[in-house]
Amino acid sequence: MPWHRSLLSLICALPLTTHAAEPLSLEEAVGRALQSAPQVSARTANLEAMQSLSTAAGRLPDPELVIGVDNLPVTGPDAYSTTRDFMTMRKVGVMQAFPAATKRKLQSERAAAEADVAQAELLESRLAVARDVAQAWIRRATAEASLNELRTLESDLESQASAARGAVAAGRSSTAEALAAQAAAAQFHARLLRVQSEVRQATFELARWLDADADRPLAAMPALDELPTPPAALLASVHEHGSLLTFESQIAAARLDVDLAKAQRRPDWSAELAFAKRGPEFSDMVSLEFRVGLPLFTKYRQDPQVSARHAELRQLEAEREAELRMHTAEIHQMLTQWEELGERVRQYEQELLPLAHERSRAALGSYRAGRGELRLALEAYEQESEFIIEHAELLNERGLAWVFLRYLGREHLHEQK
Numbered sequence: 001m002p003w004h005r006s007l008l009s010l011i012c013a014l015p016l017t018t019h020a021a022e023p024l025s026l027e028e029a030v031g032r033a034l035q036s037a038p039q040v041s042a043r044t045a046n047l048e049a050m051q052s053l054s055t056a057a058g059r060l061p062d063p064e065l066v067i068g069v070d071n072l073p074v075t076g077p078d079a080y081s082t083t084r085d086f087m088t089m090r091k092v093g094v095m096q097a098f099p100a101a102t103k104r105k106l107q108s109e110r111a112a113a114e115a116d117v118a119q120a121e122l123l124e125s126r127l128a129v130a131r132d133v134a135q136a137w138i139r140r141a142t143a144e145a146s147l148n149e150l151r152t153l154e155s156d157l158e159s160q161a162s163a164a165r166g167a168v169a170a171g172r173s174s175t176a177e178a179l180a181a182q183a184a185a186a187q188f189h190a191r192l193l194r195v196q197s198e199v200r201q202a203t204f205e206l207a208r209w210l211d212a213d214a215d216r217p218l219a220a221m222p223a224l225d226e227l228p229t230p231p232a233a234l235l236a237s238v239h240e241h242g243s244l245l246t247f248e249s250q251i252a253a254a255r256l257d258v259d260l261a262k263a264q265r266r267p268d269w270s271a272e273l274a275f276a277k278r279g280p281e282f283s284d285m286v287s288l289e290f291r292v293g294l295p296l297f298t299k300y301r302q303d304p305q306v307s308a309r310h311a312e313l314r315q316l317e318a319e320r321e322a323e324l325r326m327h328t329a330e331i332h333q334m335l336t337q338w339e340e341l342g343e344r345v346r347q348y349e350q351e352l353l354p355l356a357h358e359r360s361r362a363a364l365g366s367y368r369a370g371r372g373e374l375r376l377a378l379e380a381y382e383q384e385s386e387f388i389i390e391h392a393e394l395l396n397e398r399g400l401a402w403v404f405l406r407y408l409g410r411e412h413l414h415e416q417k
Contacts, residue, residue, distance in 0.1 A: 016362035023219035024210075026137045032127055033133040033209035034413070043122040050115040058108025065094040066274055080310045083279035093274025093287075100266040106259050120249040122412055124242040130407045133209045137397035141218050146392030147195045153360075153385055154188065180282030184378045188385060195389065197268035224395075225342060231335050234405060238328055241408045254313040267293040327369040331408075334401045341398035348391040358383040 034040055069085040080083040120322035206214035227234075238244060269292045276285040295302060407413070 022262070024137075024213060024214065024216040025219035026134055026222055027348060029137045029206065029210060029213075030130045030133050030413075032213060035131055036211075037125075037129045037209060039125050040129055043118070043125040047115065047118040047122050050111070050118040054108070054111035054115050056112030058104040058106075059095045059142055059200060060104070061099070064095040064097075066091065066095050070276065075267065086282045088279065089276035089278050089285065091276045091287075093272055095269040095270060095272040097268065099268045100263060102266060103260065103263045105269070106256055106263055108161075110253060110260060113249065113256050113276070117246065117249040118246040120242075124246055126413055127242040127407050127410075129209070130413060131403055133206070134403040134407065135400050136202055136205035137186060138211070138221070139396055139404065140199060140206060141221050142392045142396040142399065143195055143198040143202055143219065143220075145395075146388055147192070147199055149388045150188075150192055150195060150385060153218075153381060153388075154192065180374065181306040184187060184382065189407065190383070191315050191385060191389065221395075221399075224398055227338070227402065228406050229408075230410070234331055234335075234408060235328065237317050237409065238324065238331065240410075241327065242410075243323060243327060244403075247316065247323060249315050251313065251320060254309070254316050258306065258313055259310040261302065261309045264302045264305065265295050267295055325393050331405070334404050338398060338401040341394055341401065345391065345398055350385060350396065351383075352387050356380070356387045360384045 050285050069082060069092050070089045070091055071085065072082065073085050074087065082090055105271050203214050229237075269290060271290040272287075272291070273290070274287045276287060278284060327337065358378070360383075363380040365379040366377075
């Protein structure tokens, strides 16, 4: 029956509707972004390429087919004949080059080191994406919290403006007070629009990573009073952080480049096995030939390469030291900022905001009872709205510091599926 089909369609649609309305947590936002971010996909493809190349590195070169004619006469009665002269031979053979075993071993290790560099770059990219998404999520969460708190004041300000107009009509108040109430309401509305714009901008930033999921309501803010990793552990594991891991991998690869440059002083060799066909009156022949490279002028060829690789290694080590110092200082700064902002946020939550709320309600009650001035009530609500916005800004700044300290290493990243 038709109503049965309608009921079945409604039941089937319920889980989808419920899922679409589920709050979006910070953890889920980061996990979804890591699965679809093009930066991560690009780094993953690069890692796969480096791993594929490492499979081929260090192996023997392909053998070469040798085909030719030796001792072909070009003058006289036997010119260009391949059978009449006893020295003429039609040759076919195989040649195989044998680079030094040390070189091949180092080439294999160098390719593996390049894959390690790609792995470190992938981790660094994932950490950067996680930080950007988490910061956008916190920016939207704090802006929405501020917007909701401001909207609770909107009706009180409108009622103040309405009461002021009524008092003017009844002759109990001046026109200036009514205009002041309207101006305060307009100023408050402008603040509300600015906060709404902040929410939209943060949502657009989330949409860069999450598409349609960016419009979902947000879950509760994570606890910012505790770091996932203690400060002492963060400073002790600084070499394992994403930006430093890339340097570690690059330096390991540069050391192998030095060893490879030194290995060029070792000679390579090759072997060639050939079968030579002569004329029908002469016997066929087999030849076996070995060739050995002679690196006699290392001062002008191999040694400059070794010096260049050493210089590149020193450059990377100096850059790593600079990054280490800067990164350690940045962690100290962020830890200090996170702690100081925590104290300021607690002051707003425990003292300034409750006092401002009580003051504005008391001033409004006194004005409505005819015992207080409208100016005092307007000032109280203006201060409360300023405190709400300032509290949201401080919470956002603390959240950004918390995100930076959280996503320094791989331990808090979602694994891609």
